[in-house]
Amino acid sequence: MNTYKRIVLASRPHGEVTPDNFRLEEQPMPQLQEGQLLVRNHFLSLDPYMRGRMEETKSYAAPQPLNETMIGGTVGEVIESRHPKFAVGDKVQGMFGWSEIGVSDGALLRKLDTSRIPLSAYLGAVGMPGMTAWYGLTQIMKPKAGETIVVSAASGAVGSVVGQLAKERGCRAVGIAGGAEKCRYVVEELGFDACVDYKAGNLQDDLAKATPDGIDAVFENVGGGGFDACLARMNPFGRIALCGLIAGYNGEPMALHNVRAFLTMRLTLQGFIVSEHMDLWPQGLQELGGLVASGKLKFRESVAQGLESAPDAFMGLLKGRNFGKQLVKLV
Amino acid sequence: MNTYKRIVLASRPHGEVTPDNFRLEEQPMPQLQEGQLLVRNHFLSLDPYMRGRMEETKSYAAPQPLNETMIGGTVGEVIESRHPKFAVGDKVQGMFGWSEIGVSDGALLRKLDTSRIPLSAYLGAVGMPGMTAWYGLTQIMKPKAGETIVVSAASGAVGSVVGQLAKERGCRAVGIAGGAEKCRYVVEELGFDACVDYKAGNLQDDLAKATPDGIDAVFENVGGGGFDACLARMNPFGRIALCGLIAGYNGEPMALHNVRAFLTMRLTLQGFIVSEHMDLWPQGLQELGGLVASGKLKFRESVAQGLESAPDAFMGLLKGRNFGKQLVKLV
Known part of the structure; x- marks a missing residue:
């Protein structure tokens, strides 16, 4: 060469x-x-x-x-x-x-x-995307066993880890993904409890069915209509880890409409960048590496x-x- | 009777x-x-x-x-x-x-x-509105000396206290209020560093002039265009205490447009209701009562x-x- x-x-x-x-x-x-x-x-x-x-x-x-x-x-x-x-x-x-x-x-x-x-x-899963999932889940969403969490782009590198880590912690994990094939994978392979296909055209109704007890925490990768649909289902004191807004990356309008929910439900929203939290990488990567090595964390x-x-x-x-x-x- | x-x-x-x-x-x-x-x-x-x-x-x-x-x-x-x-x-x-x-x-x-x-x-000032200001400022906005804070409805019962408490803590306090008379009061009587009149029609430019170093924390009472203007000026790791959305209380659309700022600036937004934090009232009322009794906190x-x-x-x-x-x- x-x-x-x-x-x-x-x-x-x-x-x-x-x-x-x-x-x-x-x-x-x-x-x-x-x-x-x-x-x-x-x-x-x-x-x-x-x-x-x-x-x-x-x-x-x-x-x-x-x-x-x-x-x-x-x-x-x-x-x-x-x-x-x-x-x-x-x-x-x-x-x-x-x-x-x-x-x-x-x-x-x-x-x-x-x-x-x-x-x-x-x-x-044992790198930046896995750490992004780990950080948002453990440091911002802080889910307790029995709570319902929702993650968008659920079949992706980050979303897939969020849901599996939440299942490890005893949560109900619900994904949002585009298309029946991705949703089938999220439920059948990754073990989420449900996955809503945002391309099917019934996002709000489908999300309501998938979250009968409301939503306690959200991992948001996409923004737009899916984010608004989640806000409408939030329980009091819900937490939202804002990781990405891929729906607006080309400059598309990214208006959020259900802003009142932040107030009425006393929600916390936090945007984050995982590279600013290097102190936690050893801890997170140890958990992620162990789960991948043992075959528990699929990707x-x-x-x-x-x-x-x-x-x-x-x-x-x-x-x-x-x-x-x-x-x-x-x- | x-x-x-x-x-x-x-x-x-x-x-x-x-x-x-x-x-x-x-x-x-x-x-x-x-x-x-x-x-x-x-x-x-x-x-x-x-x-x-x-x-x-x-x-x-x-x-x-x-x-x-x-x-x-x-x-x-x-x-x-x-x-x-x-x-x-x-x-x-x-x-x-x-x-x-x-x-x-x-x-x-x-x-x-x-x-x-x-x-x-x-x-x-020594009751619920004062406590609302105190809680949002001390528990969510957590401003450090030298930081810039912005509060909407700045001449009101809550906003006026937010800005004065921030000044006590060595911050630059900027208000948003409706009309020249209220703005004059906010600066001249309450001692804020600046106040932007949202009715004057140059909200974004005027806010930029009033916050030359950007905004580190916001106390939001109103929602709408003022909130969006603040989001566009936020510094990294800014905090937003969401107390009210009075601009939307009659069912007006309350869309938020600068959603990307939450991500790019890693902001934290938290909605709150002061009556859920009664444990902190004695501490807050003691500070507020002392400041009113000594004439330092004006209302x-x-x-x-x-x-x-x-x-x-x-x-x-x-x-x-x-x-x-x-x-x-x-x-």
């Missing part, structure tokens, strides 16, 4: 993301300096937060710079090392972005044990082949075309 | 409250039984929460029953007592409603010291004369025609 491929942000989207927002580039292989190591990325993680980074607006993170490698979490293998703590063959997780390789000085790099947990799971992956497929897979993710955690296989 | 007057809820409003929702009644004076006492109410408190009770919808409290005395806080004087702990002449606070008199067995009745605090203040009252004026005064309150705490003087 004398060169490697990467994808940079070529332009910012106006509304929907389009293929020409990205550009595939071939780069010369870097030369390692003392204290550095070279990683061949095996999997790239595609996540909704990337859509926000493509904008230039005020948000929790700096915008993705133009003409630089698109941000993203990766797992891979060390193929060359001039770093005392990393050896060729080590499996590592990093933030090397949409790129076949990455160079690191070891900072922010995490060595992975793949003896009981598959490499790709460190980008999903599903949509795997696109080759770096070139990343833009298409990402656009599909934003439209809900993925089914489970969206990955790009690079090797 | 062989009879006394009271006002009952005659019908529920459809949209705006109208005079025929109320009915003035003359009742025979009650005969006291052993263990009871009779109170002549001097002041009746009019508060926005009463609008919610007039509805029959699911909320935090049971609806006001038809044909019974309208709910309300009162202060007055014991005029007859067959209760060992209350003597004629004692000043008391109770929930006797829109009525010239009240009979009690002493439960939920609070004896008042009017040597340093005027009787009517126990319905305002203003709109006083309507006579029980018959209560419906009009209440309808004015819902339209913001009052200036400060709305009371009805009954004696």
